[in-house]
Amino acid sequence: MNIINSVAIAVTLTAGSLAAPIAWADTQSAGPGFISVSASELKWVDAPSVGPGAQIAVIEGDLKAAVPITFRLKLPPDFKIGVHTHPVFERVTVLSGTFYFATGDKFDAMTAKAYTAGDAVMIPPGMPMYAETRKEGAILQIHGTGPWGISFLDPKDAPVKN
Secondary structure, rough: HHHHHHHHHHHHHHHHHHHHHHHHHHOOOOOOOOOOOOHHHHHEEOOOOOOOEEEEEEEEEHHHHHHEEEEEEEOOOOEEEEEEEEEOEEEEEEEOOOEEEEEOOOOOOHHHHHEEEEEEEOOOOOOEEEEEEEOOOOEEEEEOOOOOOEOOOHHOOOOOOO
């Protein structure tokens, strides 16, 4: 009986210690660097470097600076992003819709994999990639460290001409 009680106490203490940090995190006061944004508070603006119809909402950081960045990208239905690269590591999470994505230096819609809400893709700097939406648009959340940018391999794919 003592062994059973000892095991029960150990399990209870272990479970309690794992749960405690979660409860404490919820009760800590906000301090420097704390950011909290409701989806309804996001300020969506056009994202011409991605293409007509795309919108961006910056949540954290300055996309032109070497700081942590978090932003959302809203892509309309039937939207195509030609083969391109980014200068920074990207962590992309699909929040809604379906996002078709593939890597490679030639756009091939047949090889693009469908990613839906909750799916994630991590892409290293300089890796050629392309993407599209089809019947429905998509909202993505992108994390990384700036400065963020986009370079199209074929200048004809670039929505903004330099």
